[in-house]
Amino acid sequence: MSATDAVSATDAVSATDAVSATPSGRVEPAALFRYVLRLADLSLVLGQRLGEWVGHAPALEEDLGLANVALDLIGQARLLLSYAGEVEGLGRDEDDIAFLREQGQYLNPVLVEQPNGDFGQTIVRQVLIDAFQLELYERLQTGTDERLAAVAAKSVKEVRYHLRYSSGWLVRLGDGTLESHARVQSALHALWPYTVELFAEDELDRAMADGGVAPPLADVHAAWLARIDAILAAATLERPPERAYSWHGKRGQHSEHLGYILAEMQHLQRAYPEARW
């Protein structure tokens, strides 16, 4: 992370991070806005990343597979960003929020902005996130926020197919040749430390859990770990040891990779403001 990243991230974080559930059990709009952005940005950034594979995947079938997963993720992001705009109440639509925010205002976990690497590394990242979204959305469906519950109920059906696709490939690669096994095991070691952030509960996560909007992250973590362990066992892969938590993408502090993604994704809207198809 560069010095400028750290500065912009701190600016973005300080003003709005003190949140709490109101006594009625409902959550404050400003807190809900930030929470919805976390979910939306995860989907948006990963969808954008997967889109880089279009025309470059190892086979046409994987080109289609990754592109379709990307499409579903962008679809989730659109629903969530539109909702975030309504919660915020300043008249911003999905495009304003996607294309006109700075890096420090993006609240996705750092894992999803990591480079695609080879196909194996993309698949490892995808398994880790698909299983996370599956366990999170399963629980968000029954949350107290109707819109989030509806988006989760819709999306979880698709996420099951994402995990079916990614875990199928991870098993094939892990339990494949010496070369494919070594590559995905090494990708797993490289990406595992970033998973800590997914489950590191902060005051915003707690406020959502207290308000009944979202599940406690500890529950999601336990279910995720059980699912991941089963997939890794089938793939003959070893789960890396836990490492200290050091990333705060959910609070706007990103790795050096996000800036490049945004530069590409936002270029058109920045160069030609309000351009429409």
Added chain:
Amino acid sequence: MNLAPDPARAAAARPSADTAAERRLAVAWAALACVEDPEIPAVSIVDLGLIRGVDLRPDGALEVRLSPTYVGCPATNVIRRAVEAALRDAGAGHFVVTSVLSPPWSSDWISAEGRRKLELYGIVPPQHSAASLREVLRESRPIACPRCHSIDTDCLSEFGSTPCKALHRCRACLEPFEYFKCI
């Protein structure tokens, strides 16, 4: 609404009001039944279960409730525009098309007629209920080939030409075919 209706007046007013309203609803449904899915032209959006309801609102507008199949499906906007054009052409009067997310669309809602048309078109319809979707991660029952009905088939790609379909191949007749996933 807490307006206590005068039973006599309501009964007297009913037949004609109902006929006019019913006629408009029938016109709307007939128009919607002619809107094809842009990705699967053989099947109408009514057959696919995308129309969640058509109601006459108190303000006189027809409300058509429409569900997307997949959240990122690029056909969603095309379908919406086709619905609006069909209702306009049919003279359905003032209408609004609303998007319904919850409960989420399910392949269980594809009608028997829709399934038959899919099969004729060469797309294998969903083979089981979405209630079994929890099993999606493990499930790998063979899908019978729509041409020669052999079950010696395998999955080439979990995602086919659209998110809702997977690409399979028949090892008996060697033809590829698409399977409409259960969701």
